[in-house]
Amino acid sequence: xxxxxxANSTPEEGQIVTEHTLFxxxxxxxxxxxxxxxxxxxxxxxxxxIIFGLALRNKIKLVPQGLQNGxxxxxxxxxxxxxxxxxxxxxxxxxxxxxxxxxFFILLNNWLGTFPGIGSIGQVVQEGHERIFxxxxxxxxxxxxxxxxxxxxxxxxxxxxxxxxxxxWRHFNKFxxxxxxxxxxxxxxxxxxxxxxxxxxxxxGLIEIIGEMAxxxxxxxxLFGNIxxxxxxxxxxxxILAWGMPIPFMFLEIIVGLIQALIxxxxxxxxxxxxxxxxxx
Numbered sequence: 001x002x003x004x005x006x007a008n009s010t011p012e013e014g015q016i017v018t019e020h021t022l023f024x025x026x027x028x029x030x031x032x033x034x035x036x037x038x039x040x041x042x043x044x045x046x047x048x049x050i051i052f053g054l055a056l057r058n059k060i061k062l063v064p065q066g067l068q069n070g071x072x073x074x075x076x077x078x079x080x081x082x083x084x085x086x087x088x089x090x091x092x093x094x095x096x097x098x099x100x101x102x103x104f105f106i107l108l109n110n111w112l113g114t115f116p117g118i119g120s121i122g123q124v125v126q127e128g129h130e131r132i133f134x135x136x137x138x139x140x141x142x143x144x145x146x147x148x149x150x151x152x153x154x155x156x157x158x159x160x161x162x163x164x165x166x167x168x169w170r171h172f173n174k175f176x177x178x179x180x181x182x183x184x185x186x187x188x189x190x191x192x193x194x195x196x197x198x199x200x201x202x203x204x205g206l207i208e209i210i211g212e213m214a215x216x217x218x219x220x221x222x223l224f225g226n227i228x229x230x231x232x233x234x235x236x237x238x239x240i241l242a243w244g245m246p247i248p249f250m251f252l253e254i255i256v257g258l259i260q261a262l263i264x265x266x267x268x269x270x271x272x273x274x275x276x277x278x279x280x281x
Contacts, residue, residue: 046105056071144224222260
């Protein structure tokens, strides 16, 4: 773990500073594209998932055995959890590839942040009178850029599925309710209250737009805050006593990483389920 401590070396070498920053540190460039340590860690996770998926695909059999049997049990357990949210096995199966992709990507990023070497293997760069240690790897979800991107993808995907399920006009009117104004001339004779009720419906739709922005902020900051705080905690424990003391906290972070990945995935599933359900009158 990168630690928020300072170690003095000899005067000729200058001062070496190791700190855990809120932002991901750049470690290289590809043309004009900056490569950060959290991005490199995310690429590592993607590579692991792709290699594992390709290896597993070649071993899938009609009658599951060994690892395939265990994975099918895990997928079935997830589908049972999803059914409690969607209320439909068909919807659970439809959303499972996207939701499980979020879950496993976040889970591996969360857990990689606790591995030995992540945050402690890197390079020293000279900045003024100080030598700054920059780790080559940093947990991807300990970077707000990563969690914000995941949140935006999840929320946007829920709207795409919503348009596909209920149609663009009905989905659009959940947020900018033009239909409520168009219904006033047609219904005012039978129900004069629509002149008051329908503008309220339109105002509620505008509040829903704010709610969608709040979803992005909530998803991204919750995941980032929990994982970043965990890495700082482990760094602090390692600075106090590197042998033994961080171990209980590492097990705690493994549990927290699992819970946070599950919470993020379930929230995305809830958004998908809500937007693909037609509005009741």
